[in-house]
Amino acid sequence: MSVPVVLPHGYPQSWYEWKHVMPALAKNYTVIAPDLRGFGDSSRPLTGYDGNTTTEDIYQLVSQLGFSNIFLVAYDVGAQTAYSYAATPPSNVSKLVFMDFPFPGFIPPEFGENGAWWFGFYQTHDVPELLIEGKEREYLSCFIKGLEYNPYAITEEDIDAFVSHAVAPGGLLSQFEHFRAFPVDAEQNKESAKNKITMPVLVLGGDIYPALGGDFPGNFALASTQALAANATGITVPPSGHWISEEQPEFVIEQLAKFFNH
Known part of the structure; x- marks a missing residue:
């Protein structure tokens, strides 16, 4: 049985964000691309969106599938779930990849005290939904285009797929709850950072973010990750905005192959 690669996705997406990456990975690995709670076709409970809780969802999935050793590749808010998973002993993560996510509790100063504008917006109860x-x-559509470099990477059909989940009953609320859990995540991260995770960690980040001024520092998440991981290295994905696996899938596949085989 090949080593599984687990792929937690980001906001506002689902497993579907990995569609360009999965076929190449599947040639050598068992690919597991779940919808996080509150996203896609997963359930939408009213509570339980902090990393320590969403981690249990992934742990149960991996356990039920019979795997004991995994590679974990996580993007955006999925990275919080992945970090909490890797930091919870006994960890069965041998290699870990984070993509474009500043961790609560260690958000880089370029973002300001509370992070990107949508962090605070989504954390405001009821207003975003209204x-x-x-x-x-x-x-x-506006949100996605504001964070992309390649305007053709995410198609209208892709947006339709993400919208179909947002308009489902409780869809917006459950997605925003991941952001509303950031204060809890920050406290959990600060506590777990006292004992940094030790497995090899690769951090992939874009370098062009129109909605953040266009010249925002590339791979801004690396410093945030290094506060949590003892063995973290970073690679900037050129040229790419926030939607790395869709904008530069070949580059992502190449870097994952090198990292997994090193």
Whole structure:
């Protein structure tokens, strides 16, 4: 049985964000691409969106599938779940990849005290739902385009897929709850950072973010990760915005292969 590669996705996506990467990985690994709770076709509970809780979802999935050693590749808010998973003993993660996510509790100063604008917006209870409901497609299209470098990487069909989950009952609420858990995540991260994770960690980050001024520092997440991981190295994905696996899938596949085989 080949080593499994588990792929937690980011916001506002689902397993579908990995569609360009999965076929290449599947040639050598068992690929597991779950929908995180609150996203895609997964359930939408009212609570339990902090990393320590969402970690249990992934642990149970991996355990039920019969795996004991995994590679973990996580993007955006999925990286919080992945970090909490790797930091919870006994960890069965042998290699770990984070993509474009500043960890709560260790957000780089370039973001300001509370992170990117949507962090605070989504953490405001009820207001985002009231403003976005009924305009999910318009909002998500604008949000995605504001963080992309390649305007052709995410298609209208891709946006349709993400919108279909946002408009489901409780869809917006459950997705925003991941951001509303950031204060809890920050406290959990600060505590677990006292004992840094020791497995090899690769951090992939984009270098062009129009919605953040266009010249935002490339791979801003590396310093944040190094506060949590003793063996973290970073690679900037050129040229790419936030949607790395969709904008530069071949580069991502190449870097994952090198990292896994090193």
